[in-house]
Amino acid sequence: MDANTEQSLIDIYRNAFINSYEEGGGYGYRFHHGVRVMTYCKKFLELEEFKDRDDIDTTVLLAGALFHDIGKVKAMKADGEIVYESEADKHHETIGSEIIADYIGNVITDPATMKRIETVILESGDNTKQSTIESKLVKDADRLDNYGYHVVWRHITGTTYNKRTDNILDLERYWVQTGAKERAKRYLEQFNFDTIRAIAAARYDDFNHLIDKIRAEIAGDDIVDTERS
Known part of the structure; x- marks a missing residue:
């Protein structure tokens, strides 16, 4: 093109x-x-x-x-x-x-x-089998966009839209307590190509790390960790 x-x-x-x-x-x-x-x-x-x-x-x-x-x-x-x-x-x-x-x-x-x-x-x-190479690549690209740090933006807008008041704490609630973390892990199995699945898996791990870092900051754990270092 x-x-x-x-x-x-x-x-x-x-x-x-x-x-x-x-x-x-x-x-x-x-x-x-x-x-x-x-x-x-x-x-x-x-x-x-x-x-x-x-x-x-x-x-x-x-x-x-x-x-x-x-x-x-x-x-x-x-x-x-x-x-x-x-x-x-x-x-x-x-x-x-x-x-x-x-x-x-x-x-x-x-x-x-x-x-x-x-x-x-x-x-x-999601419930349709892709029959062409182009369809398979597009679907994997679409799936990939559900993984990574940038997904936080969708959560922020969703929290605002629904007027939820837990602020950043709601991110962990969504990811852990509603089962989104496990659903995202299972969703990795649906990728058509192992190469792209691996990229999504890396983004999945990154997002889990982000949740851990946010949790630590909210609890002030990094304050104590800084003093110890």
Whole structure:
């Protein structure tokens, strides 16, 4: 994919979501998530496992990555909120595969390419098996974006949205007491590629370390540790 095409697609996606907001991410999150998933896919192509493969269509991969959540536009209320667990949200993969041509048909003009992008979007759900290399990479990129330090941002916006008053303590409550930590660990098993799973596992460990550090700071443990050192 050339730079002009990529920028045109990013501009289209920005217009679709930049004024949206949602519980776990705040304003513009869905736009930035799409860009990150596309960026991850570009980085995957630099890995030894994928860089010399001639069966990967980069246009299909990158467009599918960027627009994999386009169906969520139908889950937006008039004020821009993307409503979680609404019918449109629950079926956004199917919806997205049906409307993607309306968004990028003037940029991606080859029917066969568009059909493959539709497949990537349709197969981006958690309960759907990915049938193409592009679909598998996009889904792993989407999964990867659920791991790492930056996930704290989604928690902050969610805590604010729900007006919870435990402040930073709520992060540990969510991660440990609600079972999110164990769910994230089990979710690692769903990755299509071991290489990408390992990256997610490292992010998982980093996030656990972050929780430990936050807990120590809140308790003031680092104050005593500093004196002892």
